[in-house]
Amino acid sequence: NAGVTQTPKFQVLKTGQSMTLQCAQDMNHEYMSWYRQDPGMGLRLIHYSVGAGITDQGEVPNGYNVSRSTTEDFPLRLLSAAPSQTSVYFCASSYDRRGLSYEQYFGPGTRLTVT
């Protein structure tokens, strides 16, 4: 299993540009989430999904959109990039009904810089 994969690893955007961060998991997990990590801080939840077609907002959702059309994929869209969105973005997945575990597993992260 590849686990949770994210692309790209690095990205530089200009203010006002839009882009999509990709996330995929092959662990048959039902839940997927996006977090951001700013320097010297813990991770903060942006959006999450408990199944295909179901998404909800986390702690810091402004400026981001998500959709979940399949169990495996959960892309994060930046609508109009701002310097305040410079951060490291982590995707995570969890909840295997067979094992009844809520343990979250994280991807390697995408380092985004907005100039």
Next chain:
Amino acid sequence: GIQVEQSPPDLILQEGANSTLRCNFSDSVNNLQWFHQNPWGQLINLFYIPSGTKQNGRLSATTVATERYSLLYISSSQTTDSGVYFCAVARPGETSGSRLTFGEGTQLTVNP
């Protein structure tokens, strides 16, 4: 929302020393995880431990859910243990597997 406090914020050890990291949380949880973020930024799962005690090699963890704290023990520390250790929790509910709240972490430096 739930508050998560980790202590100490910074810890410097000599190789071979033991240490205890603490995580206090403000409400009932049914998900508690410890992570190690290595110097390359990867988040590595250490323990999934909403209650009880677990051990994995030189690391062990204990969560006392009724008193709202968890402890991570590192014995015979090695330089490769350096990095940031995060505690993350979620309150009971259908979405608790998708909504972790992180503490600010403990920065551990192990010197040779």
